Amino acid sequence: MExxxxxxxxxxxxxxxxxxxxxxxxxxASAHIIEQEAMAKQILKNGFAYEVNGSVYFDxxxxxxxxxxxxxxxxxxxDLQTNTRELTGQSEKKNPFDFALWKKAxxxxxxxxxxxxxNGFPGWHLECSVMSTKYLGDKFDIHGGGLDLxxxxxxCEIAQSKAAKGEDAVKYWMHNNLITIEGQKMSKSLGxxxxxxxxxxxxHDKLEKAYSPMVVRFFILQAHYRSTLDFSNKALQxxxxxxxxxxxxxxxxxxxxxxxKSSIEINTLKEKCFKALNDDLNTPILIAHLFDGIKxxxxxxxxxxxxxxxxxxxxxxxxxLLVFDILGLKVEKETAGSDEKFxxxxxxxxxxxxxxxxxxxxxxSDKIRDELNKIGIIVKDKKDGFEWEIK
RNA sequence: GGUCGCGUGGCCGAGUGGCUUAGGCAACGGUCUGCAAAACCGUGUACAGCGGUUCGAAUCCGCUCGCGACCUCCA
Numbered sequence: 001m002e003x004x005x006x007x008x009x010x011x012x013x014x015x016x017x018x019x020x021x022x023x024x025x026x027x028x029a030s031a032h033i034i035e036q037e038a039m040a041k042q043i044l045k046n047g048f049a050y051e052v053n054g055s056v057y058f059d060x061x062x063x064x065x066x067x068x069x070x071x072x073x074x075x076x077x078x079d080l081q082t083n084t085r086e087l088t089g090q091s092e093k094k095n096p097f098d099f100a101l102w103k104k105a106x107x108x109x110x111x112x113x114x115x116x117x118x119n120g121f122p123g124w125h126l127e128c129s130v131m132s133t134k135y136l137g138d139k140f141d142i143h144g145g146g147l148d149l150x151x152x153x154x155x156c157e158i159a160q161s162k163a164a165k166g167e168d169a170v171k172y173w174m175h176n177n178l179i180t181i182e183g184q185k186m187s188k189s190l191g192x193x194x195x196x197x198x199x200x201x202x203x204h205d206k207l208e209k210a211y212s213p214m215v216v217r218f219f220i221l222q223a224h225y226r227s228t229l230d231f232s233n234k235a236l237q238x239x240x241x242x243x244x245x246x247x248x249x250x251x252x253x254x255x256x257x258x259x260x261k262s263s264i265e266i267n268t269l270k271e272k273c274f275k276a277l278n279d280d281l282n283t284p285i286l287i288a289h290l291f292d293g294i295k296x297x298x299x300x301x302x303x304x305x306x307x308x309x310x311x312x313x314x315x316x317x318x319x320x321l322l323v324f325d326i327l328g329l330k331v332e333k334e335t336a337g338s339d340e341k342f343x344x345x346x347x348x349x350x351x352x353x354x355x356x357x358x359x360x361x362x363x364x365s366d367k368i369r370d371e372l373n374k375i376g377i378i379v380k381d382k383k384d385g386f387e388w389e390i391k
Numbered sequence: 392g393g394u395c396g397c398g399u400g401g402c403c404g405a406g407u408g409g410c411u412u413a414g415g416c417a418a419c420g421g422u423c424u425g426c427a428a429a430a431c432c433g434u435g436u437a438c439a440g441c442g443g444u445u446c447g448a449a450u451c452c453g454c455u456c457g458c459g460a461c462c463u464c465c466a
Contacts, residue, residue, distance in 0.1 A: 029466085058406090070394095073461075079394060080462075093464090102465060124466055144398080144463075151461055177396095178460070185459065222415070223404060228397075228459070235403045238416035242403095284405050288414035300429055302423095362425060369427080380429050387429085 014196040017213040019328050025135050029127035033113045036122040039164050040101040046051060048163035054104035054118025056252065060097050063159055072158060072173060073151035079324040099156050101126055125156035130226050133161070133169050134378045143170040147177050175224075181206070181231040194231075208233045214332050218243040221327055242291075247331060249294035250323065252301050253316055258309040264300070266315050269293050283327065290322060346377060350386050353379075 015022070016352040029036075040056050043049045048063050049056050059074040060069055064077050080097045082154060100123035105112040112119045132143065145154060178185065181192045194204050202210030211219075219239035224230040269289060276285035291317070299305040307315070323329050349368055369379045372388070380387045 074395060075462085076394085096464095097462095098464095103464080127466085147396095147460065152464085153466090161413080161447080180459075219403085229432075230403070232403080234416080238403060240416090242415045252430090284414075288405070291414055295431090300432060302429070357425080358424070366426075373428090378428070381424070381427080382429095 003105060010197075017200065018194070018217050018294075019330050027131045027135065029122070029131070030111070032127065032130055032134070033122065034377070036126045036135060037102070037113075038116050039130050039160065041116075041127060042164045043101060043160060046163055048159075049101055050184040051095065054120065055089070055092060056088060056117055056123075057093050057098045058101055058123075058156070058159065058163070060099070060159070061095055062150040063134070063163055063269045063371065069159055070155060072155050075151060075155070089271070099123060099125060099152065101160075125153055125160060128153070129157045129160045129164075129169070132157075133165075135263055138165060139167070139169055139171070139173045142174055143172070144174045144176070147175040150175055174257070177228045177229065178230050179231050186231075208231075208237075211236050212332050214329055215240045215243055218246075218327075218329060222287055224280075224282060224284055226280075243329070246287075246290065246294060246323070246329075249297050250319060253297050256300055256307060256312055258295065258312045259306040259310065261306060261312045263306045264296050264311070266293075266311050266318070270318055273318075277326070286327075290319075293319070346372070347389060350379065350388060354386065361372055 012022070040049065043058065044051065044056060047059075049058050051057075059157075063069055070076055070080070072382050073306070077097070092260070102115060102117055102120055102122055104118035105239060106119040109121070111121050113121060122289060132140065142326045143157075158168060158170070161167075172244060181194070182187065184194050192206060196213075196216075198204040198207065199211050199216060200213055202208075219236055220229060222239060223243070269292065272289045273286055276282045276289060278286070296305060297315075349372065353368040356362075356368070372379055378389050380389075
């Protein structure tokens with residue numbers, strides 16, 4: 001239990017760092033043994049399962065006579081039949097593709113609960129069917145998961161629900177694809193496995209530097225969820241710069257000065273963005289449109305375009321909605337930046353630099369800028385002053 | 392071996408019959424700047440290969456090559 005808790009806590013912290021909304025309920029399979037037993041019983045009663053030696057198996061062949069097993073993953077029963085390998089040792093199952101609803105525990109098995117069939121444990125697939133319908137209702141809209149779970153896990157969930165309750169529990173299945181690294185899949189055996197903590201700290205042989213959680217989030221959003229995403233230092237650094245550009249644009253958006261009329265059209269932009277979201281959550285397209293808008297914002301800033309007061313307000317709330325609320329990005333500022341005294345000190349230095357510049361003492365002004373740069377403070381000259389930010 | 396999917400410019404990554412210069416990063420030229428940075432303007436490079444369908448294909452079909460996921464009762 002202690003080990004489980006350790007990894008659970010770690011996972012929660014990582015999700016929080018990535019600015020992922022916490023789930024309302026995080027049920028545990030081991031806390032729903034009774035419900036799982038009940039569902040197995042129901043399936044048995046409906047004639048889609050059979051008991052052998054204290055174990056209960058789902059009868060896929062029987063189920064297939066009236067249902068389409070394999071409809072989610074596009075598999076056919078005949079293919080499964082011919083391609084399932086023979087397992088060593090005797091099998092109690094009628095068919096290799098049958099799966100366990102309740103499994104009798106071997107003596108060495110730690111997890112075990114009493115049931116009318118044996119001391120044992122529920123089959124893997126049952127927990128998801130049971131817990132999802134318990135908390136979301138007999139019919140719910142979206143069931144997510146990684147592509148690797150599509151078969152057999154989700155296929156079996158569908159079969160179980162149908163066999164127990166006569167209808168599908170899930171309306172839409174959404175499967176996200178997997179991440180590859182430098183063209184290869186991430187796996188322990190290849191030694192190219194990177195944990196989130198390592199990514200955030202940069203402490204990994206494969207990493208050239210640390211990548212902040214928001215960079216990672218933005219990186220992932222730049223690919224469609226159904227595509228594989230290739231992970232590399234180059235790609236992450238490109239995302240880092242891109243995100244910076246996006247956030248710089250948002251800073252500019254805050255300070256834009258409206259004029260009487262708009263030379264730009266913001267409704268078209270809005271429509272395009274929502275269209276992308278409605279098209280199977282196409283976040284890369286959405287982000288491309290957002291960048292088009294950023295360009296627009298920068299052009300307004302350099303007086304190449306104009307924006308009215310109403311449009312500006314509209315645009316500001318639109319970007320807030322899209323970037324922060326929908327894409328779930330957030331500005332990661334080092335706490336030092338918000339320290340008032342620190343801020344005053346930097347401003348003081350830069351004012352001295354400004355004076356040096358006026359006196360054409362560029363040696364001094366460059367020195368201040370370069371030294372600040374070294375500490376990680378980026379100075380940007382403006383027409384009538386300066387701006388700075390912490391890298 | 393079987394099933395399914397993928398292969399897009401230097402990199403990442405959208406697009407699925409004709410006109411998206413997708414977008415980001417990188418590169419090059421320019422504007423601005425004392426010089427930078429940022430920003431803006433402009434430029435190039437592309438659809439794995441071969442064949443087919445079509446007036447027209449990155450997009451449809453076939454084959455070949457390369458890569459991946461699943462097919463392991465591990466949740």
